[in-house]
């Protein structure tokens with residue numbers, strides 16, 4: 436993995452670009468149109484799971500043609516590496532959800548633990564309804580999680596990706612596209 440990152444070595448850390456800025460923008464607009472249609476008669480709050488969903492959230496909400504509310508919650512699953520931690524999840528600063536319709540916006544569905552936790556936490560706190568919107572869903576998520584996201588941007592293979600909010604050890608979030616993070620054994624020595 437690209438541990439010794441400098442700006443010079445950025446391209447050496449990245450593999451295939453899975454989705455360009457334009458492809459993401461097109462898909463985000465499509466999802467926003469679906470959400471706008473589905474929530475025509477229902478006031479709702481968009482809940483962003485920090486930090487990875489921030490770019491997705493700010494883009495998609497600007498195309499939702501309804502007077503939405505926004506809330507931000509932090510739910511931790513990964514400590515910083517590329518494999519899931521097994522420690523229990525917790526939500527920081529969970530807002531008052533009683534009686535509200537909530538749309539959870541997440542960056543990526545991998546093991547599904549984060550989304551499952553968010554749905555349960557919101558229902559436990561009395562949310563009137565919970566729907567979920569993820570930019571990326573990793574192949575095989577259906578076998579790992581019972582819940583099905585209501586809106587999915589793209590399905591991807593089981594690879595570690597960065598960009599458009601997604602990080603590796605807090606880096607790469609600012610890339611405007613989504614790319615595979617190169618592993619050491621992908622043919623580079625650095």
Ligand code: IMP
Pocket residue numbers: 487512513519541542543544545546547548549550594595596597601602603
């Ligand atoms: P899950 O709970 O296993 O579905 O993981 C969800 C969280 O893990 C995401 O919100 C990300 O922060 C992180 N994550 C999972 N896969 C990736 C990846 O490929 N790149 C970057 N972060 C990832």
Ligand code: MG
Pocket residue numbers: 487513601602
């Ligand atoms: Mg992360």
